[in-house]
Amino acid sequence: MNDLYIIITACLVAINCAIVGSFLVMRKMVMIGDAISHAVLPGIFFAYLLSGSTSSLPILIGAAASGIFATILIEWFTQKARLQSDASIGVSYTLLFAIGIILISKFGENADIDQQCVLYGELEYVWLWLVPIGNHFFIPQQTLILLSLTLIIITGVIIGFKGLFITTFDPNFAISTGVAIGFWHYFLMGGVSLTTVVSFESVGAILVVAFLSGPPAIAYLLTENLKKMIILSCFFGILCAIIGFYTAKLFDVSIAGAISTIIGLVFTVVFIISTQKKSKIDVISY
Amino acid sequence: MIFLQSISTLFSNDYYTFWVVAAGAGIICFAAGTVGTFSYLRKRALLGDVISHAVLPGVVISFMLTGVKDSLYFLTGATISGLISIAIVDYVQSKSKLKPDTILALTLSVFFGVGIVLLTKIQHSGNGAQSGLDSFLFGKAASMSLHDVTLFSIIAIINTICIVLFIRPFSLISFDEEYAKGIGFNVKFIKYFLAMLTVITVSIGIQSVGIVLMAALLITPASGARFLTNAIPKMIFYAGFFACISGIIGVFISSTGTSMPTGPWIVVVLSSFTLLAIFFGKEKGIFARMQTRKSNQIKINNENILKIVYKTSKEGTISVPIQDIFKESSDKSIRLTLKRLEKNNIISRVKGMIFLHENGKIAAREVIRKHRLWEIYLSKYFQLEADHLHDDAEGIEHIITPEIEKHLITLLDRPEKDPHQSEIPY
Numbered sequence: 001m002n003d004l005y006i007i008i009t010a011c012l013v014a015i016n017c018a019i020v021g022s023f024l025v026m027r028k029m030v031m032i033g034d035a036i037s038h039a040v041l042p043g044i045f046f047a048y049l050l051s052g053s054t055s056s057l058p059i060l061i062g063a064a065a066s067g068i069f070a071t072i073l074i075e076w077f078t079q080k081a082r083l084q085s086d087a088s089i090g091v092s093y094t095l096l097f098a099i100g101i102i103l104i105s106k107f108g109e110n111a112d113i114d115q116q117c118v119l120y121g122e123l124e125y126v127w128l129w130l131v132p133i134g135n136h137f138f139i140p141q142q143t144l145i146l147l148s149l150t151l152i153i154i155t156g157v158i159i160g161f162k163g164l165f166i167t168t169f170d171p172n173f174a175i176s177t178g179v180a181i182g183f184w185h186y187f188l189m190g191g192v193s194l195t196t197v198v199s200f201e202s203v204g205a206i207l208v209v210a211f212l213s214g215p216p217a218i219a220y221l222l223t224e225n226l227k228k229m230i231i232l233s234c235f236f237g238i239l240c241a242i243i244g245f246y247t248a249k250l251f252d253v254s255i256a257g258a259i260s261t262i263i264g265l266v267f268t269v270v271f272i273i274s275t276q277k278k279s280k281i282d283v284i285s286y
Numbered sequence: 287m288i289f290l291q292s293i294s295t296l297f298s299n300d301y302y303t304f305w306v307v308a309a310g311a312g313i314i315c316f317a318a319g320t321v322g323t324f325s326y327l328r329k330r331a332l333l334g335d336v337i338s339h340a341v342l343p344g345v346v347i348s349f350m351l352t353g354v355k356d357s358l359y360f361l362t363g364a365t366i367s368g369l370i371s372i373a374i375v376d377y378v379q380s381k382s383k384l385k386p387d388t389i390l391a392l393t394l395s396v397f398f399g400v401g402i403v404l405l406t407k408i409q410h411s412g413n414g415a416q417s418g419l420d421s422f423l424f425g426k427a428a429s430m431s432l433h434d435v436t437l438f439s440i441i442a443i444i445n446t447i448c449i450v451l452f453i454r455p456f457s458l459i460s461f462d463e464e465y466a467k468g469i470g471f472n473v474k475f476i477k478y479f480l481a482m483l484t485v486i487t488v489s490i491g492i493q494s495v496g497i498v499l500m501a502a503l504l505i506t507p508a509s510g511a512r513f514l515t516n517a518i519p520k521m522i523f524y525a526g527f528f529a530c531i532s533g534i535i536g537v538f539i540s541s542t543g544t545s546m547p548t549g550p551w552i553v554v555v556l557s558s559f560t561l562l563a564i565f566f567g568k569e570k571g572i573f574a575r576m577q578t579r580k581s582n583q584i585k586i587n588n589e590n591i592l593k594i595v596y597k598t599s600k601e602g603t604i605s606v607p608i609q610d611i612f613k614e615s616s617d618k619s620i621r622l623t624l625k626r627l628e629k630n631n632i633i634s635r636v637k638g639m640i641f642l643h644e645n646g647k648i649a650a651r652e653v654i655r656k657h658r659l660w661e662i663y664l665s666k667y668f669q670l671e672a673d674h675l676h677d678d679a680e681g682i683e684h685i686i687t688p689e690i691e692k693h694l695i696t697l698l699d700r701p702e703k704d705p706h707q708s709e710i711p712y
Contacts, residue, residue: 025384091505101547106546183300202679210395210399210658213392213395214396217392254406257406
């Protein structure tokens with residue numbers, strides 16, 4: 001049963017990240033996802049400080065807020081301070097992460113968050129906090145939160161698909177037809193913040209980044225149709241999560257690490273196949 | 287009080303260790319700042335993040351192979367796997383349609399994942415090695431051993447010397463690879479050499495700030511230095527200097543409290559320097575730019591008013607009722623501008639009439655001349671219709687310098703009339 005909980009949790013993270021990640025990959029913003037996943041630390045701390053509890057809701061809100069704050073900070077560095085965009089990302093997330101670590105190590109001895117937990121996550125122990133559904137059925141708290149997030153994200157993407165699509169692929173056209181680019185940017189960033197925050201609590205920042213970039217990248221090598229790409233990346237995400245889990249069990253190693261490794265392996269295979277295909281086409285066309 | 291006490295202990299008990307560690311952190315950070323300048327200039331800021339995550343498997347494998355917790359072995363492993371990660375990023379980028387950011391994120395997380403897998407393998411096999419490896423990952427500069435400090439400092443100094451010696455080729459490939467190739471530099475070698483220096487710097491830098499914050503050590507100093515100067519050697523020096531000072535202050539702060547982490551403090555101090563530079567940097571800082579914009583705006587307002595006064599006043603009189611100006615201009619700050627002009631003795635106001643002084647007249651003629659010359663230039667060289675000229679000239683008339691004006695006059699053969707048949711006042 002515990003294994004099942006872990007697998008389901010990992011798959012839910014995979015789905016969330018695959019959907020959001022597909023948009024990030026197309027918008028060339030994956031590293032912002034990476035930045036957000038690190039920059040949520042101060043938010044988590046302040047939520048903990050204000051609410052005095054480590055229960056999930058305040059922490060979630062705090063983390064999501066600081067995720068959004070991180071994107072605003074990055075924007076500010078690029079627009080107002082005119083720093084080049086990659087440097088803006090680097091400067092902002094490291095600063096927020098550093099502040100977070102300082103706050104936590106100074107005031108948050110009981111906060112149960114440390115640098116290692118942020119990076120590695122605690123997927124192995126997801127079954128420790130169960131909540132009852134009905135009389136006989138239990139489900140881990142994390143899994144429940146992730147499930148609701150998945151529903152939110154799927155609904156959000158279905159409702160906002162047109163807006164997200166148009167601002168991703170043709171921002172100039174979007175501007176000329178009066179689509180609010182800023183709104184969709186922050187709509188997506190809100191989704192990214194929620195996803196990274198909810199997910200990193202269970203799987204760690206590194207696996208979140210792997211899920212955000214890997215499956216969408218694999219899918220993008222196979223198709224250029226965004227809808228197909230999203231579905232394919234969900235598929236690959238789930239596939240890697242399951243294979244990764246059993247690999248971790250087999251070798252007795254970290255689950256998050258194993259899943260990342262499997263994502264890397266699957267990517268390598270698909271990458272080699274796709275480059276070979278391409279070179280064949282090249283030969284024919286000559 | 288506690289603070290003062292901690293300072294005094296600093297100089298009494300084991301101050302020797304403290305100063306050695308502080309100096310070591312300073313030197314390591316200096317090296318990171320200098321190398322990072324080129325990461326910044328080559329727009330590869332986030333590559334530092336990738337490298338710092340990618341060294342993990344190398345470190346763990348080197349431990350698995352040797353079974354010893356020796357910094358030199360760690361460094362070797364770290365450097366090798368860091369270089370491999372760069373090579374992979376470059377290769378995938380050249381062979382697929384994936385964008386750099388995706389490749390960076392993927393490489394970073396997969397390498398780190400592999401590292402964690404290996405790390406947990408060691409831990410679960412009961413080798414008890416994580417303590418040493420952990421300090422490598424999360425940066426505990428304050429607890430570095432003297433042996434490590436010496437080793438890392440020496441490497442950092444060698445690194446910095448290499449940067450100084452190769453400053454020209456590195457600058458060239460940062461700005462214009464093709465040109466560098468053209469004048470006979472071995473671009474490929476230079477790129478890999480720079481990459482290697484970066485990887486080595488990252489490997490030792492992790493010791494002081496940890497994996498996650500390593501990107502800051504490379505990129506934050508350069509980001510700040512960029513606001514202070516345009517010259518690369520100066521920029522490198524500023525970046526290194528800021529990083530060095532931050533390293534020392536960071537170690538100092540973390541030694542004052544029991545639960546004060548070193549790396550994060552270094553980064554916070556560093557970021558504060560950079561923010562200061564971003565706000566107060568001469569010429570490029572936010573405030574300096576605001577100042578420039580403001581003074582430009584004043585100049586434009588002045589010139590626009592002078593122009594209106596000159597144009598609306600009848601030949602010879604050079605005086606205009608104030609209401610006429612309000613009619614002509616939609617600018618909201620007319621009153622302010624008029625007051626300023628009067629104070630500078632360019633106009634004077636008498637009973638609702640505005641008189642243009644001699645210097646005002648000259649200035650007004652100058653602006654009108656530039657405006658009309660530009661209109662001629664546009665119609666002659668861009669074949670624009672007469673009704674398309676005005677708006678463009680309206681903006682550029684304030685920007686044309688006397689040199690450009692001279693150039694325009696010779697180029698256009700000192701014309702008498704503009705495309706609208708108005709006379710050009712010389």
